[in-house]
Amino acid sequence: MADHRALDAILQPGGITSVFQPICAVDDGHWSIASFECLSRGPKGTNFESANVLFDYVRLKREETLVDRACIKTALSAARALPPEAHLGLNVHASTLGRDPGFIDFLRGAADTNGIAFHRLTIEVVEHAPPWDGLAFLSMLDRLRNHGARIALDDVGLGQSNFKMLLDVRPDFMKIDRYFIEHCATDANRQAVIEVVTRLAQRFGAQVVAEGVEDQATVKMLQLLGITLMQGFLFSEPVEARGVAALYETASTNRPRP
Amino acid sequence: MMNAHQQQHPRRILIVDDEDLIVMAMRKYFEGLGFLVDGAFELEEAQALLANYRYDLVIADLRLTGIGGVEGLQIVSDVHQRCANTRVVLLSAYGTPEIERESYNRGADAFLHKPKAMMEIAHVARTLLDQ
Numbered sequence: 107m108a109d110h111r112a113l114d115a116i117l118q119p120g121g122i123t124s125v126f127q128p129i130c131a132v133d134d135g136h137w138s139i140a141s142f143e144c145l146s147r148g149p150k151g152t153n154f155e156s157a158n159v160l161f162d163y164v165r166l167k168r169e170e171t172l173v174d175r176a177c178i179k180t181a182l183s184a185a186r187a188l189p190p191e192a193h194l195g196l197n198v199h200a201s202t203l204g205r206d207p208g209f210i211d212f213l214r215g216a217a218d219t220n221g222i223a224f225h226r227l228t229i230e231v232v233e234h235a236p237p238w239d240g241l242a243f244l245s246m247l248d249r250l251r252n253h254g255a256r257i258a259l260d261d262v263g264l265g266q267s268n269f270k271m272l273l274d275v276r277p278d279f280m281k282i283d284r285y286f287i288e289h290c291a292t293d294a295n296r297q298a299v300i301e302v303v304t305r306l307a308q309r310f311g312a313q314v315v316a317e318g319v320e321d322q323a324t325v326k327m328l329q330l331l332g333i334t335l336m337q338g339f340l341f342s343e344p345v346e347a348r349g350v351a352a353l354y355e356t357a358s359t360n361r362p363r364p
Numbered sequence: 365m366m367n368a369h370q371q372q373h374p375r376r377i378l379i380v381d382d383e384d385l386i387v388m389a390m391r392k393y394f395e396g397l398g399f400l401v402d403g404a405f406e407l408e409e410a411q412a413l414l415a416n417y418r419y420d421l422v423i424a425d426l427r428l429t430g431i432g433g434v435e436g437l438q439i440v441s442d443v444h445q446r447c448a449n450t451r452v453v454l455l456s457a458y459g460t461p462e463i464e465r466e467s468y469n470r471g472a473d474a475f476l477h478k479p480k481a482m483m484e485i486a487h488v489a490r491t492l493l494d495q
Contacts, residue, residue, distance in 0.1 A: 112409050153402065153413055162412035 112154065113167060117176055121149045124181040125344035126188070128353055129195070129315055129337045132325060139357050140335055141193035141228065144181035145344050170199040171206045178213065182220045187347040189354070193226050195258060200233035200271075204243035210250060225254035231275060232260045244274060258315070262303055272310065280307045284318020284338070291323035297331065304332050375493060376400040376417065380410040380424035380439060381455075390423065393482045394489075407435040414442055419450050421489055426456035426463065434463065437470055444471035451492040455480065 115121055126142040148154025154163065164173045178196050185194055202209060217224055229250055247257055258279035259271060263286055272280070282303055290296040300316075307314045316328050319338030328336060342353050377399045379390045387403040394401045402417070404410040407428055414422075422443050426436035436454045443450050454467050457478035464475045473492050476485065 111405060153404065153409060156416065158416045159412045162415050163408050166408035166411055 112152070112163065113169060113172075115149050115152065116154055116160070116164075116173065122173075122176055122180045123147050123150075123346075124177070124184040125346055126185070126350055127337060127344040128342050128357075129335055130341045130357070132329065132334055132336050137336075137341060137357060139192075139354060141195060142185075142188065142350070143195040143230065143337065143344075144177075144185065144197070146177040146180065146197075165199075171202045171209075174198050174202040175206075175209075175212055179216050182216045182222055184347045185222060186220050188350050190221075191226075192350075193228060194222070195228040195230045197230045197232050197260065200231050200243055203229075203231065203246040204240070207242065207246075209246060210253065213250075213255075214253065223254075227254075228256045228258050228279065230258040230260045230279075230281065231271075231277070233265070233271065240274070247275060263299065272306070276310060277312050279315055279335075280310075280312050281315045281317055281337075287316050287318045287324060287328070287338075288320070291321075291327040297327065300328070300331050300333070374398055374400045375420040376402070377489070378402050378404065378410065378413055378417075378419045378422045378424075380404045380407075380422065380428065380436075382406065382425065382428045386425070390482065390485070393486065397486060407438060410439055411442055414439075414446055418447060419443075420493055421451045421453070423453045423455065423485065423489065426454050426467075427458060437463070437466060440467055440470040440472045451489075453485070453488060453492070455485070 123146070125145050125147065127145060128139045129141045129143060130137040131140040145157060146160070147157060148160040154160040164170055178198070181194070181196060185192070188194075213227075214224065217227065251257065256278040257275060258281055259275050259277040260281050261283045262272070262280045264283050280303060282300060286296050286299050290300060304314050313335055314333050315335040315337060316333050317337050319325060319328065319336040319340050321340060325336065325340065342356075345353065377394055379387050379394070379401060380403075381387050381390075382405055384405065387405065391401045391403050402413055404413055410424065422439060424436045424439045427433040428435040436456065440452050440454065443452050451473045452471065453474045453476060454472050455476050455478055456463070459475060459477055467475045474488050476488065
């Protein structure tokens with residue numbers, strides 16, 4: 107008999123907690139909060155507190171749909187404490203979008219329940235396990251857009267977030283993985299990759315988000331490369347909903363955390 | 365006895381068994397010996413940990429899902445693919461000579477028949493880590 111103890115613990119009420127990390131608009135050294143990425147953590151005191159372990163496990167179990175829904179439900183409920191204008195990025199596996207025909211009704215229900223307008227939502231497509239039903243996936247993206255949500259492609263440049271995905275998804279945001287951002291201030295090859303993605307985004311009419319920004323030298327290099335949206339520990343680590351107000355306060359003073 | 369280097373850089377062990385009590389007891393025992401210990405109760409949990417952390421040693425039960433299970437063999441293969449320096453000890457109360465041979469073929473460093481005293485398992489672990 108298959109063992110589902112861990113999955114049961116993850117899915118039980120309170121098993122998943124949500125934290126929020128700001129995506130910041132940087133302009134000439136000053137920054138403001140553009141939106142938040144909703145991130146999920148598994149049950150405290152277990153291996154699944156690490157998001158990487160949690161989602162590797164979920165994918166190995168092929169339970170992305172179930173867990174994506176649980177994460178979204180928790181995140182939108184927690185997001186009620188955020189300012190009503192805050193935009194929210196929700197991570198969803200491409201496989202969930204392709205395999206779960208009821209996803210949009212579920213999302214609308216969860217958003218309505220928590221008083222969150224659909225236009226505040228960005229669906230961040232993460233993909234680690236093809237194949238999925240390509241047509242159903244694309245159709246779901248259209249339906250999400252028609253309802254006012256925007257689409258981001260996560261981890262551009264890694265794994266399944268490749269050129270085909272870019273063409274299929276036509277994202278509003280391209281998120282460049284931290285692998286390319288770290289050390290980009292001193293690495294000409296990384297700069298070349300970022301420059302190419304930035305040009306590609308311009309052609310697609312998309313905005314670039316740089317993930318994993320941790321120091322001022324990186325900020326300066328990214329600005330030179332034409333990137334204004336940044337996310338990383340330099341601005342803030344992921345915080346619980348109750349910590350978001352303090353982030354706005356920090357942002358209003360317009361200086362990055364030391 | 366741990367040397368100064370081991371005290372500063374404790375070795376990391378993953379223990380995999382579907383019985384909570386065994387994982388808890390082994391975790392406590394090996395933590396007492398100065399190791400950093402993670403525990404997993406099912407194959408996919410162990411695989412997710414192996415994908416994210418580097419272990420010096422994995423001690424896994426052969427059978428994780430009841431009658432006939434040989435998930436421990438999959439763990440041996442996974443470890444062997446990810447990190448050739450990680451040592452693997454398989455434990456089983458149902459080990460046949462064929463399964464034992466298959467374990468070594470896949471790269472296991474030791475195959476121990478249950479029941480085995482914690483002290484004996486620790487002795488094998490230390491011997492492997494000191495090689």
